[in-house]
Each structure stands twice: as structure tokens, then as C-alpha cells.
Amino acid sequence: MRVAVVGTGYVGLVSGACFADFGHVVTCVDKDAGKIERLKKGEIPIFEPGLDQLVASNAREDRLFFTTDPRDAIKTADAVFIAVGTPSRRGDGHADLSYVYAAAAEIADLVEGFTVVVTKSTVPVGTGDEIERIIRERRPDADVAVVSNPEFLREGAAIADFKRPDRIVVGTDDARARAVMQELYRPLSLNETPLLVVNRRTSELIKYAGNAFLAMKITFINEMADLCEAVGADVQQVARGIGLDNRIGSKFLNAGPGYGGSCFPKDTLALVRTATEYGSPVRLIETTVAVNDARKKAMAERVVAACGGAVAGKTIAVLGLTFKPNTDDMRDAPSLDIIPALQKAGASVRAFDPEGMHEASKMLSDVTFTQSPYDCVSGADCVVIITEWDQFRALDLDRVKTLVKSPTIVDLRNVYRPAEMAAKGFQYASIGRG
Ligand code: UGA
Numbered sequence: 076m077r078v079a080v081v082g083t084g085y086v087g088l089v090s091g092a093c094f095a096d097f098g099h100v101v102t103c104v105d106k107d108a109g110k111i112e113r114l115k116k117g118e119i120p121i122f123e124p125g126l127d128q129l130v131a132s133n134a135r136e137d138r139l140f141f142t143t144d145p146r147d148a149i150k151t152a153d154a155v156f157i158a159v160g161t162p163s164r165r166g167d168g169h170a171d172l173s174y175v176y177a178a179a180a181e182i183a184d185l186v187e188g189f190t191v192v193v194t195k196s197t198v199p200v201g202t203g204d205e206i207e208r209i210i211r212e213r214r215p216d217a218d219v220a221v222v223s224n225p226e227f228l229r230e231g232a233a234i235a236d237f238k239r240p241d242r243i244v245v246g247t248d249d250a251r252a253r254a255v256m257q258e259l260y261r262p263l264s265l266n267e268t269p270l271l272v273v274n275r276r277t278s279e280l281i282k283y284a285g286n287a288f289l290a291m292k293i294t295f296i297n298e299m300a301d302l303c304e305a306v307g308a309d310v311q312q313v314a315r316g317i318g319l320d321n322r323i324g325s326k327f328l329n330a331g332p333g334y335g336g337s338c339f340p341k342d343t344l345a346l347v348r349t350a351t352e353y354g355s356p357v358r359l360i361e362t363t364v365a366v367n368d369a370r371k372k373a374m375a376e377r378v379v380a381a382c383g384g385a386v387a388g389k390t391i392a393v394l395g396l397t398f399k400p401n402t403d404d405m406r407d408a409p410s411l412d413i414i415p416a417l418q419k420a421g422a423s424v425r426a427f428d429p430e431g432m433h434e435a436s437k438m439l440s441d442v443t444f445t446q447s448p449y450d451c452v453s454g455a456d457c458v459v460i461i462t463e464w465d466q467f468r469a470l471d472l473d474r475v476k477t478l479v480k481s482p483t484i485v486d487l488r489n490v491y492r493p494a495e496m497a498a499k500g501f502q503y504a505s506i507g508r509g
Contacts (some may be wrong), residue, residue: 246278
């Protein structure tokens, strides 16, 4: 099949490369000429494990193309994916749909023959109706079906999530569109991946409901972690104890500094707005948003407490800046709350992150970025682990101890065991473990 993907951000690029790898002929379109030039040379604008090889091999085999000119790609496509950004609109938390609607208008002007227009971007309920209206208004003669097909890709694991998903959700009432979507995802039928066909609004809501539920699950275990600290229990054992109940499930029960990233914060907020607008508020999600925001802000206090109540004049070494490992994405990362709060309290901050320092340097000021975890901890009064990168999981703790000024570690991801750290002579604080 021939596929056009409009928008070569995270979702567009991963989806385009994976569809090409399935054997479809994919053209990725973006207005950013510099980005397209770099992609043509095989340079990937984001860090995502395996994506560079996937793009290179499919480009080499003439299944994956990049262009700023959408004309041919859209004219010849069986399916055109809209994968442009939907950032939170400043001020009100609504998803900003201007890029989506601009893409719809552009597609309307260019389609020929029956074309499925698929929304991959995360869009509020009813957006598909508006896309359809825009296309019909501009091109009453166009033979299109507008379909919702949300993505469930985790950054850092996006290729595996695309190729081995738990399910595919397709929102359409159109039989021809359904056939095209089934054909596009046919390679996954070998693994018997469920392909759920629902109406468009249901599909749009599934995306938000899924992310909101996961955000709520994380927030639940984070509150349990606080309670564990108060009552002398261990949150990891609580998570295991409840997670083994199949009705609950063990995933997404890792307590930490609060969720961040480009999806959960934005999507929970957008769901709250939609629900409020429709007069059907989602109180659990409203609370999730508030509790998570407060949590991220409160993390710096743990560091201050570990430092004996004050950090003025002290040097704090931060290991991990990105919102999670295996990405360079800094959006809504807990480090963006924690570091400025520590600086405000008078601390100097040194930091190391395997991939995120370039992005972080645009969002943080007065931070000394270092070359390695060991360089980072040198002379520190306190080491704070904010992101659980693999390379922080097996640090040479004896070496760390010789480098730091004071052997204090605040582990916001529970990477280490309290007993092991005590045995090594560290003053160690973690999350939800008494
Ligand atoms: C999330 C969803 O997991 C994907 O299914 C979805 O497609 C994506 O959003 C999206 O809407 O595009 P992502 O934001 O990449 O993916 O990352 P997650 O792995 O879900 O982590 C989100 C945040 O939750 C991170 O800050 C992470 O550290 C935190 N988290 C996650 C925890 O604190 N505890 C956990 O147990 C799991």
C-alpha cells in the first residue's frame, strides 16, 4: 500500500518507518526543510533506540521517502496519516489543534481517488468530525473516509510498541476504510494482535482514557509510597502484592517522582477540559493532575531533608534529567521542578544524563553539565537519582564514595536497595521504603 505521513515528529517518524518496514511504500512529509534534509541524510532528529537503523534500511530499499512537497505523496496515497503535534494550548490546557486542521486542509486540496485520512495525533473527542467537515467543505467531490487510529507508543520503546502492540484501535464506520486499515496492519495479524474497530469518537476517547488511567495508576502507587513511608511499609512489596492480582496487573506500579513526558501531563489536562466542557467532569483525573503536579514540586524537599534541612552552599549531583530513560525528551520532566527548587534554596547543581543534556541545557540555567556519572558526583554533598537510566543501576559505589564530599544519596526511582546502601556506608533515602 502507499502511505503518506504528514508530520515527522516522534509519532510520524516512528509510524512511517515501521509501516515501511512492514513493506508499505511510505512518504513522510514535513514543512521543516532543514529536518527533511537531515532525514534524507539519515540523521534522526530525536533519540529513539533502533530508529536510525530502521530509517536507514527502509530508505535504502526505496520504501521510505522524505519530502517537503506533499503533492505526489498525498495524491497517490491509499492512506494519509496526520501525525502533527497537538501541544497544550498556553493558558487553558486544551490541545492546540491548529496544526491538525491545517494538515486536513492541505490534504483536502490534494487527495485523488478513495483515500483514508487517518488521525494518529492525539486529538480530543470530536476532532475527526471537524477534520471531515473541513475536507468536505474544501473538496465536496473528494472521496475520503476520516478514521481515528491512536498510537500507544512509549518513548524509548516505540518500535517494539508499534510492531508488537497489545491492540490496534481503529475508529470508523466506513467498510472501505476498515479494509484499508486491516491491510495496513496485516503483518501484525501473524501475532494475532487484536484490531478493535469502533466508532470514531470512541476511538478518540480510548486514547485519552488509556493515558489517563495509566497516569492515575502511577499516581495511586505514588500516594501509596507516601503512606508506606508514614506507616513503615515497603511500596515495592505493596506493588507486587497488588499487581499479582490479574485484575490490577503489575505494570506501571513503580513509585517515583511523578510522571512527566509529552503525553500524560498534556493528555490528562486535555481530558479534564473536554469532560468539563461536556458537563461530565472526571474528578479522578482532575485529582491525578493536581496530585502529580504537587508531587513533582515536593521532591526537592526530600533532597533538602536528606541534606539535614538546608542546601544553601551545598553541591547537589543530579543523575538523570529526562522524564524517563532511553529518550532525550525533557518535556515536563520532574528534573525541571526539582533542580530550580534546589537552586532557589541556594544549592549548586551538577548534572549528568546520557542523552538529555543538550535539551536540558535549553531549559535549565546555571547547571554544570558533566561528562560521566563519576565526574558528576565529584565533590557533591548529595547525589540525587532522578531518572533510572541503565548506567545508573550498577554504579561502582565504592568509587562514588571516594569521589563525593558526603555519602548521601536520594534515589527517586528506587534503583538501589536500602540495606545494600547502608552496608556501603551511604546515608540513603528512597521512595516509599520506610
Ligand atoms: C505514554 C504511554 O505509556 C504510551 O502508551 C502512549 O502512547 C504515550 O504516552 C503517548 O500518548 O504518546 P510515554 O509518555 O512515552 O508513553 O512514557 P511512559 O513509559 O508511559 O512514562 C510516562 C511517565 O510515567 C514517565 O515520567 C515515567 O517515569 C512515569 N512512570 C511510568 C512512573 O513513574 N512509574 C511507572 O510505573 C511507569
